[in-house]
Amino acid sequence: MMKILVIALLLTLVGVASHAQLNGHFGDMDANKDKKVTADEFAAFFPNSKPDDFKKADANGDGGITHDEWHDYKEKNKLGHLDGKDHDDKDVKPGQPKS
Numbered sequence: 001m002m003k004i005l006v007i008a009l010l011l012t013l014v015g016v017a018s019h020a021q022l023n024g025h026f027g028d029m030d031a032n033k034d035k036k037v038t039a040d041e042f043a044a045f046f047p048n049s050k051p052d053d054f055k056k057a058d059a060n061g062d063g064g065i066t067h068d069e070w071h072d073y074k075e076k077n078k079l080g081h082l083d084g085k086d087h088d089d090k091d092v093k094p095g096q097p098k099s
Contacts, residue, residue, distance in 0.1 A: 022046055022053055023079040026070045036064035 029037045029045040037045075042054045042065065057065045057073040065073075074080070 022049060022057075022077075023074065026067045029065075029070075036066060037070065038064055 024045055026037065027033075029041055031041045031044065039051070039054045042057070043049060046053070054065070055061070057069060059069045059072060
């Protein structure tokens, strides 16, 4: 029984850690600079991600993540802008949603 609890705890921690690692600048993920991040670009930028991670960020399901979809995903998951500023250059604390 203890072994099962330890495994469940480890799986939970791995899930939290991998979710926290899904944070990056949109422009860095968009390798071909076409203003959409494809599943291949997403997987290349986040090699430990799962296909479901991409689907969650691709809100309209069209096969590409736009800048707005990416920031909406980050806000929903409490992932702040990496440089501490939102895309309007207002100071915000990393990890906090935009106001």
